[in-house]
Each structure stands twice: as C-alpha cells, then as structure tokens.
Amino acid sequence: MKMKIIALVPTLLAGVVLLSAATASTNVAFAAQGSTNGAAGQMPAFHDGQLVTINILQLVTAEGSLIAHDPSINTIYASNDLDQVQVFMPVINEIQGAGFNPLWRQVLIVFNAGFTPHQFVSEAQILAAAAGANPEITLVVTNEVYRCSVVGAAGYLLF
Numbered sequence: 455m456k457m458k459i460i461a462l463v464p465t466l467l468a469g470v471v472l473l474s475a476a477t478a479s480t481n482v483a484f485a486a487q488g489s490t491n492g493a494a495g496q497m498p499a500f501h502d503g504q505l506v507t508i509n510i511l512q513l514v515t516a517e518g519s520l521i522a523h524d525p526s527i528n529t530i531y532a533s534n535d536l537d538q539v540q541v542f543m544p545v546i547n548e549i550q551g552a553g554f555n556p557l558w559r560q561v562l563i564v565f566n567a568g569f570t571p572h573q574f575v576s577e578a579q580i581l582a583a584a585a586g587a588n589p590e591i592t593l594v595v596t597n598e599v600y601r602c603s604v605v606g607a608a609g610y611l612l613f
Contacts, residue, residue, distance in 0.1 A: 496605060499530070499544040500575040507606035508546065510536065513557070513599050520557060520599045530558040530602060531580050531593075533571070547577040549604045558602040562594040 499508045510530075513520065520527065528548045533541040546558065563580065565571045569590045574580045583590040 497540070497544070499546050500573075501546045501549050501604070502577075503575045504607060505543075506546075506549065506604050508544075508602050509605045510558075510600050510602045512537065513601055521559065521597060524555070524557060526555045527557045527559045527599065528555050528602075529561050529577070530600060531561050531563055531574070531577070533563055535562070535596075536560055536598070536600060541571070542573045545574050545577060545580060546602070546604075556601055556603055558600045560596045560598040560600065562596060564592045564594055566590060566592060 495511050496507055496509050499506055528546065530536070530547075531545040533544075536544065542563075548555070563574070566589060574583070580591070580593070584593050
C-alpha cells in the first residue's frame with residue numbers, strides 16, 4: 455500500500471504546480487486589465503517548501519528611498535520580473551511573524567550555462583545553488599520593491 459501512495463506523490467505535486475501556475479497566469483491577466491489590488495495581485499509562491507498565496511503590488515514611486523533607508527526589506531526570488539508571467543513560482547524568504555516586513559526586494563534567478571532550469575522551493579535551495587566555484591544560478595538583485603503579504607497557505611511540503 456505504501457508503494458501506491460509514494461507513486462502518486464509526484465502526480466499530485468505536479469497537479470498542485472499546474473493548478474498554481476494556471477492561477478498565477480489568470481491573476482496576471484486580470485492585473486493587466488487594471489488594478490493589481492485585491493485578487494488580481496495574488497500569485498502562488500514558495501516559502502521553506504510550503505506553497506502559499508501572496509498578494510503583491512509594486513511600489514514604483516518609493517523604491518529608491520525604501521532600499522536606502524529600510525535594511526529589513528525581505529527578499530522575493532523570481533525567474534522573471536514580477537510584472538511578467540512567471541516561468542517558475544517565486545520564493546519568499548519570510549512569512550508573517552518574527553522577522554517579517556511587508557516590503558520585498560526582487561532578486562532574479564538566472565540559470566548558468568550547462569544547468570537545467572527548475573523550480574526552487576526555499577531560500578536555502580536558492581542560496582546553495584548560487585554558491586561554490588561552479589554555481590548553478592546567478593542572483594541578480596534588482597531595484598524593484600513590492601508590498602507583499604501572505605494571504606493563504608496550501609499546506610503542502612515539497613521536500
């Protein structure tokens with residue numbers, strides 16, 4: 455019986471990722487039509503292996519001063535600029551609670567030559583992939599800041 459359950463896990467997880475990607479694409483489409491406040495600004499993201507839903511809004515007018523004056527800004531890792539449809543779901547480094555700040559600086563994940571792009575599910579995985587003599591990825595820190603809050607959790611642990 456355990457073999458059947460283990461065999462189904464990749465299928466179930468693939469379904470979670472596909473459903474979440476479809477939700478993200480839908481919300482990006484709504485956001486393109488107007489305001490990104492509310493549900494149109496929601497997208498799935500990972501935090502420490504858990505799939506969560508975040509509500510996100512870029513703070514265009516205050517980015518420079520926020521970066522210069524707020525050392526506690528959190529990090530959101532993304533495969534593409536967050537204004538675009540995501541190839542992979544973003545990864546956030548904090549959730550509400552200790553150490554949480556609703557401001558997030560975007561860091562882009564760029565896969566280096568010779569490595570196959572894939573989904574990361576935690577900041578620890580990302581930092582490990584960016585380390586060493588032959589890193590799998592390069593992290594590109596941007597000057598984009600977002601107001602971001604976690605508004606829901608799927609409750610699935612993926613590692």
